[in-house]
Amino acid sequence: MSLATISPQKAKELIAKGAVLVDIREADEYARERIPGARHHAFSKLQGPIAAPGAVIFHCRSGNRTATHAERLAAAATCDAYILEGGINAWKKAGLPVAQDKTQPLELMRQVQIAAGSLTLLGVLLGAYVHPGFYALSGFVGAGLIFAGVTGFCGMARLLAFAPWNRKAAVPAKA
Structure with missing residues:
Protein backbone atom coordinates (compact mmCIF):
# COMPACT_ATOMS: atom_id res chain seq x y z
CA MET A 1 0.00 0.00 0.00
CA SER A 2 1.37 3.41 -0.96
CA LEU A 3 0.69 6.71 0.75
CA ALA A 4 -0.44 9.80 -1.12
CA THR A 5 1.70 12.91 -0.81
CA ILE A 6 0.18 16.22 0.16
CA SER A 7 1.50 19.75 0.03
CA PRO A 8 2.40 21.69 3.18
CA GLN A 9 -0.66 23.90 2.66
CA LYS A 10 -2.99 20.89 2.41
CA ALA A 11 -1.30 19.35 5.47
CA LYS A 12 -1.90 22.55 7.43
CA GLU A 13 -5.59 22.42 6.47
CA LEU A 14 -5.88 18.78 7.58
CA ILE A 15 -4.08 19.52 10.87
CA ALA A 16 -6.57 22.32 11.52
CA LYS A 17 -9.33 19.69 11.09
CA GLY A 18 -7.71 17.30 13.58
CA ALA A 19 -5.08 15.40 11.60
CA VAL A 20 -1.90 14.49 13.45
CA LEU A 21 1.54 15.31 12.07
CA VAL A 22 4.13 12.62 12.83
CA ASP A 23 7.86 13.33 12.57
CA ILE A 24 9.76 10.11 11.76
CA ARG A 25 13.26 11.60 11.99
CA GLU A 26 15.72 10.59 14.68
CA ALA A 27 15.65 12.23 18.11
CA ASP A 28 18.70 14.43 17.46
CA GLU A 29 17.11 15.85 14.31
CA TYR A 30 13.79 16.44 16.09
CA ALA A 31 15.50 18.14 19.04
CA ARG A 32 17.23 20.69 16.81
CA GLU A 33 14.29 21.57 14.55
CA ARG A 34 10.66 20.50 14.40
CA ILE A 35 7.22 21.52 13.30
CA PRO A 36 5.30 22.76 16.35
CA GLY A 37 2.69 20.24 17.46
CA ALA A 38 4.21 17.33 15.55
CA ARG A 39 4.43 14.02 17.40
CA HIS A 40 7.83 12.34 17.35
CA HIS A 41 7.98 8.66 16.36
CA ALA A 42 11.48 7.89 15.04
CA PHE A 43 11.17 5.45 12.16
CA SER A 44 14.05 3.37 13.54
CA LYS A 45 11.98 2.74 16.69
CA LEU A 46 8.54 2.57 15.10
CA GLN A 47 6.47 -0.09 16.80
CA GLY A 48 2.78 -0.69 17.03
CA PRO A 49 -0.01 1.27 15.45
CA ILE A 50 -0.19 5.04 15.16
CA ALA A 51 -3.71 6.23 15.76
CA ALA A 52 -5.29 9.63 15.29
CA PRO A 53 -8.86 10.88 15.37
CA GLY A 54 -8.65 12.07 11.76
CA ALA A 55 -5.67 11.40 9.57
CA VAL A 56 -1.95 10.95 10.09
CA ILE A 57 0.59 12.92 8.08
CA PHE A 58 4.13 11.55 8.18
CA HIS A 59 7.14 13.74 7.54
CA CYS A 60 10.93 13.67 7.57
CA ARG A 61 13.48 16.27 6.48
CA SER A 62 13.11 16.14 2.69
CA GLY A 63 10.39 13.57 2.06
CA ASN A 64 12.83 10.87 0.98
CA ARG A 65 12.67 8.73 4.15
CA THR A 66 8.90 8.82 4.27
CA ALA A 67 8.64 7.92 0.58
CA THR A 68 11.17 5.11 0.97
CA HIS A 69 9.30 3.63 3.93
CA ALA A 70 5.75 4.44 2.81
CA GLU A 71 4.60 0.82 2.92
CA ARG A 72 5.66 0.31 6.54
CA LEU A 73 4.24 3.70 7.56
CA ALA A 74 0.93 2.88 5.89
CA ALA A 75 0.81 -0.40 7.79
CA ALA A 76 1.43 1.43 11.09
CA ALA A 77 -1.39 3.92 10.55
CA THR A 78 -4.86 2.93 11.77
CA CYS A 79 -6.56 5.74 9.83
CA ASP A 80 -6.08 7.72 6.63
CA ALA A 81 -2.38 8.48 6.19
CA TYR A 82 -0.37 10.81 4.00
CA ILE A 83 3.21 11.91 3.39
CA LEU A 84 4.15 15.58 3.66
CA GLU A 85 5.66 16.26 0.24
CA GLY A 86 9.16 17.68 0.65
CA GLY A 87 9.16 17.15 4.43
CA ILE A 88 10.08 19.88 6.90
CA ASN A 89 12.19 21.57 4.20
CA ALA A 90 9.08 22.17 2.07
CA TRP A 91 7.13 23.22 5.18
CA LYS A 92 9.72 25.94 5.86
CA LYS A 93 9.87 26.95 2.21
CA ALA A 94 6.09 27.46 2.30
CA GLY A 95 6.63 29.96 5.12
CA LEU A 96 5.02 27.77 7.77
CA PRO A 97 6.39 27.86 11.34
CA VAL A 98 9.13 25.65 12.75
CA ALA A 99 10.59 25.51 16.23
CA GLN A 100 14.39 25.55 16.37
CA ASP A 101 16.75 24.94 19.24
CA LYS A 102 20.19 25.94 18.01
CA THR A 103 21.67 24.96 21.38
CA GLN A 104 21.20 21.32 20.32
CA PRO A 105 24.14 19.75 18.48
CA LEU A 106 24.03 19.16 14.76
CA GLU A 107 22.45 15.87 13.74
Whole structure:
Protein backbone atom coordinates (compact mmCIF):
# COMPACT_ATOMS: atom_id res chain seq x y z
CA MET A 1 0.00 0.00 0.00
CA SER A 2 1.37 3.41 -0.96
CA LEU A 3 0.69 6.71 0.75
CA ALA A 4 -0.44 9.80 -1.12
CA THR A 5 1.70 12.91 -0.81
CA ILE A 6 0.18 16.22 0.16
CA SER A 7 1.50 19.75 0.03
CA PRO A 8 2.40 21.69 3.18
CA GLN A 9 -0.66 23.90 2.66
CA LYS A 10 -2.99 20.89 2.41
CA ALA A 11 -1.30 19.35 5.47
CA LYS A 12 -1.90 22.55 7.43
CA GLU A 13 -5.59 22.42 6.47
CA LEU A 14 -5.88 18.78 7.58
CA ILE A 15 -4.08 19.52 10.87
CA ALA A 16 -6.57 22.32 11.52
CA LYS A 17 -9.33 19.69 11.09
CA GLY A 18 -7.71 17.30 13.58
CA ALA A 19 -5.08 15.40 11.60
CA VAL A 20 -1.90 14.49 13.45
CA LEU A 21 1.54 15.31 12.07
CA VAL A 22 4.13 12.62 12.83
CA ASP A 23 7.86 13.33 12.57
CA ILE A 24 9.76 10.11 11.76
CA ARG A 25 13.26 11.60 11.99
CA GLU A 26 15.72 10.59 14.68
CA ALA A 27 15.65 12.23 18.11
CA ASP A 28 18.70 14.43 17.46
CA GLU A 29 17.11 15.85 14.31
CA TYR A 30 13.79 16.44 16.09
CA ALA A 31 15.50 18.14 19.04
CA ARG A 32 17.23 20.69 16.81
CA GLU A 33 14.29 21.57 14.55
CA ARG A 34 10.66 20.50 14.40
CA ILE A 35 7.22 21.52 13.30
CA PRO A 36 5.30 22.76 16.35
CA GLY A 37 2.69 20.24 17.46
CA ALA A 38 4.21 17.33 15.55
CA ARG A 39 4.43 14.02 17.40
CA HIS A 40 7.83 12.34 17.35
CA HIS A 41 7.98 8.66 16.36
CA ALA A 42 11.48 7.89 15.04
CA PHE A 43 11.17 5.45 12.16
CA SER A 44 14.05 3.37 13.54
CA LYS A 45 11.98 2.74 16.69
CA LEU A 46 8.54 2.57 15.10
CA GLN A 47 6.47 -0.09 16.80
CA GLY A 48 2.78 -0.69 17.03
CA PRO A 49 -0.01 1.27 15.45
CA ILE A 50 -0.19 5.04 15.16
CA ALA A 51 -3.71 6.23 15.76
CA ALA A 52 -5.29 9.63 15.29
CA PRO A 53 -8.86 10.88 15.37
CA GLY A 54 -8.65 12.07 11.76
CA ALA A 55 -5.67 11.40 9.57
CA VAL A 56 -1.95 10.95 10.09
CA ILE A 57 0.59 12.92 8.08
CA PHE A 58 4.13 11.55 8.18
CA HIS A 59 7.14 13.74 7.54
CA CYS A 60 10.93 13.67 7.57
CA ARG A 61 13.48 16.27 6.48
CA SER A 62 13.11 16.14 2.69
CA GLY A 63 10.39 13.57 2.06
CA ASN A 64 12.83 10.87 0.98
CA ARG A 65 12.67 8.73 4.15
CA THR A 66 8.90 8.82 4.27
CA ALA A 67 8.64 7.92 0.58
CA THR A 68 11.17 5.11 0.97
CA HIS A 69 9.30 3.63 3.93
CA ALA A 70 5.75 4.44 2.81
CA GLU A 71 4.60 0.82 2.92
CA ARG A 72 5.66 0.31 6.54
CA LEU A 73 4.24 3.70 7.56
CA ALA A 74 0.93 2.88 5.89
CA ALA A 75 0.81 -0.40 7.79
CA ALA A 76 1.43 1.43 11.09
CA ALA A 77 -1.39 3.92 10.55
CA THR A 78 -4.86 2.93 11.77
CA CYS A 79 -6.56 5.74 9.83
CA ASP A 80 -6.08 7.72 6.63
CA ALA A 81 -2.38 8.48 6.19
CA TYR A 82 -0.37 10.81 4.00
CA ILE A 83 3.21 11.91 3.39
CA LEU A 84 4.15 15.58 3.66
CA GLU A 85 5.66 16.26 0.24
CA GLY A 86 9.16 17.68 0.65
CA GLY A 87 9.16 17.15 4.43
CA ILE A 88 10.08 19.88 6.90
CA ASN A 89 12.19 21.57 4.20
CA ALA A 90 9.08 22.17 2.07
CA TRP A 91 7.13 23.22 5.18
CA LYS A 92 9.72 25.94 5.86
CA LYS A 93 9.87 26.95 2.21
CA ALA A 94 6.09 27.46 2.30
CA GLY A 95 6.63 29.96 5.12
CA LEU A 96 5.02 27.77 7.77
CA PRO A 97 6.39 27.86 11.34
CA VAL A 98 9.13 25.65 12.75
CA ALA A 99 10.59 25.51 16.23
CA GLN A 100 14.39 25.55 16.37
CA ASP A 101 16.75 24.94 19.24
CA LYS A 102 20.19 25.94 18.01
CA THR A 103 21.67 24.96 21.38
CA GLN A 104 21.20 21.32 20.32
CA PRO A 105 24.14 19.75 18.48
CA LEU A 106 24.03 19.16 14.76
CA GLU A 107 22.45 15.87 13.74
CA LEU A 108 24.89 13.00 14.18
CA MET A 109 24.93 12.09 10.48
CA ARG A 110 25.79 15.68 9.56
CA GLN A 111 28.65 15.53 12.07
CA VAL A 112 29.87 12.32 10.40
CA GLN A 113 29.71 13.98 6.98
CA ILE A 114 31.67 16.99 8.22
CA ALA A 115 34.28 14.83 9.98
CA ALA A 116 34.68 12.39 7.07
CA GLY A 117 34.94 15.19 4.53
CA SER A 118 37.45 17.09 6.67
CA LEU A 119 39.64 14.03 7.25
CA THR A 120 39.55 13.12 3.56
CA LEU A 121 40.53 16.63 2.51
CA LEU A 122 43.24 16.74 5.19
CA GLY A 123 44.66 13.43 3.92
CA VAL A 124 44.78 14.73 0.35
CA LEU A 125 46.40 18.04 1.34
CA LEU A 126 48.97 16.41 3.63
CA GLY A 127 49.66 13.77 0.97
CA ALA A 128 50.26 16.43 -1.66
CA TYR A 129 52.31 18.86 0.44
CA VAL A 130 53.94 16.86 3.25
CA HIS A 131 54.30 13.16 2.45
CA PRO A 132 52.45 10.78 0.11
CA GLY A 133 51.84 8.42 3.04
CA PHE A 134 49.10 10.76 4.25
CA TYR A 135 46.93 9.69 1.29
CA ALA A 136 46.27 6.58 3.38
CA LEU A 137 44.14 8.72 5.73
CA SER A 138 41.77 9.52 2.86
CA GLY A 139 41.71 5.86 1.86
CA PHE A 140 40.99 4.79 5.44
CA VAL A 141 38.07 7.23 5.73
CA GLY A 142 36.70 6.12 2.35
CA ALA A 143 36.93 2.47 3.37
CA GLY A 144 35.13 3.30 6.63
CA LEU A 145 32.30 4.96 4.72
CA ILE A 146 31.97 1.97 2.41
CA PHE A 147 31.92 -0.35 5.44
CA ALA A 148 29.23 1.81 7.10
CA GLY A 149 27.11 1.74 3.95
CA VAL A 150 27.38 -2.01 3.51
CA THR A 151 26.93 -3.06 7.15
CA GLY A 152 24.88 -0.24 8.65
CA PHE A 153 27.50 0.20 11.39
CA CYS A 154 29.26 3.56 11.45
CA GLY A 155 32.18 3.61 13.84
CA MET A 156 32.67 7.34 13.36
CA ALA A 157 29.06 8.00 14.42
CA ARG A 158 29.59 5.82 17.48
CA LEU A 159 32.69 7.81 18.42
CA LEU A 160 31.05 11.18 17.77
CA ALA A 161 28.10 10.19 19.96
CA PHE A 162 30.51 10.29 22.92
CA ALA A 163 31.83 13.76 22.07
CA PRO A 164 31.21 16.29 24.87
CA TRP A 165 28.84 18.38 22.76
CA ASN A 166 26.64 15.32 22.10
CA ARG A 167 26.25 14.24 25.72
CA LYS A 168 22.86 14.88 27.20
CA ALA A 169 22.86 17.23 30.17
CA ALA A 170 22.32 15.52 33.47
CA VAL A 171 18.84 16.05 34.81
CA PRO A 172 19.01 17.68 38.26
CA ALA A 173 17.63 15.55 41.07
CA LYS A 174 14.36 16.71 42.54
CA ALA A 175 14.56 17.99 46.10
